[in-house]
Amino acid sequence: xxxLKDVLFEATIxxxxxxxxxxxxxxGAHFVFLxxxxxxxxxxxxxxxxxxxxxxxxxxxxxxxxxxxxxxxxGGMAIMLYKQGIGKRVIQTIFKDxxxxxxxxxxxxxxxxxxxKKLGGEVLGEKDGIYYMRINRI
Numbered sequence: 001x002x003x004l005k006d007v008l009f010e011a012t013i014x015x016x017x018x019x020x021x022x023x024x025x026x027x028g029a030h031f032v033f034l035x036x037x038x039x040x041x042x043x044x045x046x047x048x049x050x051x052x053x054x055x056x057x058x059x060x061x062x063x064x065x066x067x068x069x070x071x072x073x074x075g076g077m078a079i080m081l082y083k084q085g086i087g088k089r090v091i092q093t094i095f096k097d098x099x100x101x102x103x104x105x106x107x108x109x110x111x112x113x114x115x116x117k118k119l120g121g122e123v124l125g126e127k128d129g130i131y132y133m134r135i136n137r138i
Contacts, residue, residue, distance in 0.1 A: 013089040015042070025071065025098055032090055039086060042075030050105050069102040070134075091119060097138050104135040 016022060018029035027045060032040035050070045071094075095101060107130050108116060113123065121133040 013086065013093050015090065015093065025076075025094065025101075028069075032086070034086065038091070040075065042073050042090070044071050044073050046072040050103075064127070069100055070105050071101055071103075072105040074106055087115065088119060091135060092138060102137050103131065106134050106135070 012033075012035060012054050014023060015035045016033070017024050017026050017075060018031060019026065025047070027044050027047065030042050030044065031038050032042065048070070049068045050072050054055045069127070092103065105124075106116070109129065110131060113121075113131055116135060119135055120138055121135045124132045124134055126132070
């Protein structure tokens, strides 16, 4: 029997910057494609050295440990594709395409912390049930 997960791994994961329509990282929205099908979106809020401050969860500016060569992103995949490996492949693709990016900073709920920890993520802090994580290059 062929499983959906097996079929998905046959397809190519890619992303395009919504502003430039090119496969590049920049601030703003980026659509995730599985083959030619749009399956998700993530937003990049900041690129460079990102100081962590749980009191300003979107911009992440302020006093705290900084992460050089980082991007701060948030977003998600289509719900019918949860637990199919798409998120992991997006992270792997970003790291593969951008060797200068060493960390991805993101926020998540407690339901997904286990997933991000499997990818080598570490919890930086928590505020109001939102956990901030840093994923090191995988």
